[in-house]
Structures are given as structure tokens and as C-alpha cells.
Amino acid sequence: MQARLLLEDGTLFTGTSFGAEGEKTGEVVFNTGITGYQEVLSDPSYCGQIVTMTYPLIGNYGISRDDFESIAPSIHGFVVRRYEPTPSNWRAQYNLGDLLKEYGIPGITDIDTRMLTRLIRHQGTMRGILTTSAKSVDELKEMMLATSIAELRNQVAQTSTHHVYSSPGSKERIVLVDFGAKSGILRELNKRDCDVVIVPHNTTADEIRRLHPDGIQLSNGPGDPKDVPYAAEMIAELLGEYPIFGICLGHQLFALACGADTEKLKFGHRGGNHPVKELESGRCYITSQNHGYTVNEASIAGTDLEVTHINNNDKTIEGLKHKKYPAFSVQYHPEAAPGPYDNSYLFDRFIEMIREHKRQNPQKPRQAKLMAAAKGEL
Numbered sequence: 001m002q003a004r005l006l007l008e009d010g011t012l013f014t015g016t017s018f019g020a021e022g023e024k025t026g027e028v029v030f031n032t033g034i035t036g037y038q039e040v041l042s043d044p045s046y047c048g049q050i051v052t053m054t055y056p057l058i059g060n061y062g063i064s065r066d067d068f069e070s071i072a073p074s075i076h077g078f079v080v081r082r083y084e085p086t087p088s089n090w091r092a093q094y095n096l097g098d099l100l101k102e103y104g105i106p107g108i109t110d111i112d113t114r115m116l117t118r119l120i121r122h123q124g125t126m127r128g129i130l131t132t133s134a135k136s137v138d139e140l141k142e143m144m145l146a147t148s149i150a151e152l153r154n155q156v157a158q159t160s161t162h163h164v165y166s167s168p169g170s171k172e173r174i175v176l177v178d179f180g181a182k183s184g185i186l187r188e189l190n191k192r193d194c195d196v197v198i199v200p201h202n203t204t205a206d207e208i209r210r211l212h213p214d215g216i217q218l219s220n221g222p223g224d225p226k227d228v229p230y231a232a233e234m235i236a237e238l239l240g241e242y243p244i245f246g247i248c249l250g251h252q253l254f255a256l257a258c259g260a261d262t263e264k265l266k267f268g269h270r271g272g273n274h275p276v277k278e279l280e281s282g283r284c285y286i287t288s289q290n291h292g293y294t295v296n297e298a299s300i301a302g303t304d305l306e307v308t309h310i311n312n313n314d315k316t317i318e319g320l321k322h323k324k325y326p327a328f329s330v331q332y333h334p335e336a337a338p339g340p341y342d343n344s345y346l347f348d349r350f351i352e353m354i355r356e357h358k359r360q361n362p363q364k365p366r367q368a369k370l371m372a373a374a375k376g377e378l
């Protein structure tokens, strides 16, 4: 069956369908990972986006649910140069095309993904519509433009959990604020035996205090950080009270909470080999990334933030820490999945920060509050 991808600038790609029938609009972005397509398409940060893989052969190791980064993929389309329908992998349960069909995601193959990527690099990310229908180009363009910006701006609410739940452990209690969290973050906290409570994106500071956390983990998530201003307010309120570690969208929200600003990148960073320099040590780390927004460098001046990491390719901010409070964040993904695990030490750094904070504040805030409650002062 034929599939077509029409971009906002009028460019039309005609190829073969290998996913669901129908059409979907989304922001067209590219990922440069050689492997990791399962983690990419199940990463909630791609919610509403049509993802092109620059590596030309995709599908050869099939699909294994164990590699998912969320329960259900929320991408709007998948674009590959050459789709391989027959997996060669003992772990594969089914093939990539079947997965796309299962979740109603259109897929297109046999198109020039190099041309598409170069276009996005030159012109910046833009909207596109991926379809298997025979509709005219004018009709498709109208449909694409009719997709309201509001619809494309509501992704955090779509991907976050709606209920509080726990993943028990016997050590530090971490409240993980889920803006569309990848499973990898929870996996890393569980590996360290943390007692994790996962809360929805719109949880208030008071609701978090009531859970008596030792630390707060801010997850990744889709869309523009400015679409969830209430989250930045919650972070600003809890800053200094509990140690905080932000990842990707969590990093951007932490920056906004501290008075800095964010902006959109021309075509973003998505892949498993982005070089990041830690300024203190001068060391370069290879990182897993997926983001379209960044913290504006000039906006750091006048805040209590310090830049800790920069991207070696375009020098954008990749890490921040608070000068007074135990709080830090990174724009990249220390939980990897997909990509290198070189940065998982940041979770250990977070746990160490929590322990240090407790040593310095033996009574605060958890015990002090409990004692006050016991005395009837609260």
C-alpha cells in the first residue's frame, strides 16, 4: 500500500506503508541512533511527533516488549528508509509493522530519509501529515493546518500518570513527578532500592510534602516546558526543602522555576551519541538525547543557577546546578534507553546529595514535621 508524507513547506514524499492505515499530523523530527527504535517509539517525550530514523535499516531485530519505555507508544508516525519485516532476534515477539498497526500509528518506508533530514536541518522542524489515503495534496494540507496548536500542546497531560502509585523499596523515598516519564528513570531508582512514589504532572507542592519524600525526581516529558507553568511553580516552592534532580523536561522546568528562560532549537538533539562536556572536570561524556527545547544561556545571568555541562556540538546548555540549594539537572538522558549508560552515575550523585542533605538537616523537613504533628502543633 502507498503512503505519503506531506510537509508544511509543501514537500511531498511518496513511499510504502508499513504501519496503520489512516493519517496523522505531527511535528517531523529525526533521530540519529543506529539502534534503539523500540525505545524511541515508546519514549513519551515523542508524543505527537512523526519520527524519522536516519539509520537506513530499521526493523531487523523486531519488537520485544521488555524494551519499551512506556506502556503504549504516543508517537504519531514513523519514517524509515528501508523497513525489515522479518526480525532476526530470539527476543523478538513480533515485527515493527505489527506494533505500529496495533497502536494506530502510520509508518512509511522506501523514501529518501537523507533528503528529509537535510530539509529539517536547513529549515528547522515543521509540521507534517503522514497518510495512507488517496486524499489530494490540498485536502491533506488543509487537514494538517487544521490540527490546532492546542492539540499539539497538551502532550504532558496525555502522557503523565493520572494516579499516584508506588514502586516500593527500602531506601530513600523519591517522589518521581511524571511528565511522561520513561521507564528507564524508574528502573534506575529501583536498582538503587529507592522507595519511589510516582505522581501526576499537576501534583501540588503540598501534596508532595504530604508524601514526606527524601528527594524529588523530575522526569522527561513531551512538548514545550512553558505549557506546564504550574509544574515550574511547584518546583520553585519546594526548592531548598528537598533535594531535586531534573531530567530533560524536568531540567527545563527546573530552569524556569529558578527564573531562567527556555527556547526552541532549530531541529533539536535526538540520538545516542551527543558529546557533552562536564565543565568542572573537563571530561566529555557520550549521551542519549531527545529534546527540541533548550535553556537560554543569557537568561542564566541574575539567577542562582550555574551551568555545569555544555553540548560539544552546538555549545548549548546540558546541565545546571543551584548555587545555594541541593538541586541539579541535565538536558540529556542518564537512564539511557536507548544509548550509552555512561551517565547513570548521576543517579548515584542524586542519592549522595539526599544523604548529605539529611546529614546536614537531621530534623528537617520530614522528622520536624512529624514531631510537630505528634505534639499537636500542626
Ligand SMILES: NC(=O)CC[C@H](N)C(=O)O
Pocket (backbone or CB within 6 Å): 045, 219, 220, 221, 222, 223, 224, 225, 247, 248, 249, 250, 290, 291, 292, 293, 294
Ligand atoms: N525528553 C524530554 O524530556 C524532552 C523535553 C522537551 N519536550 C523538549 O523537546 O525539549
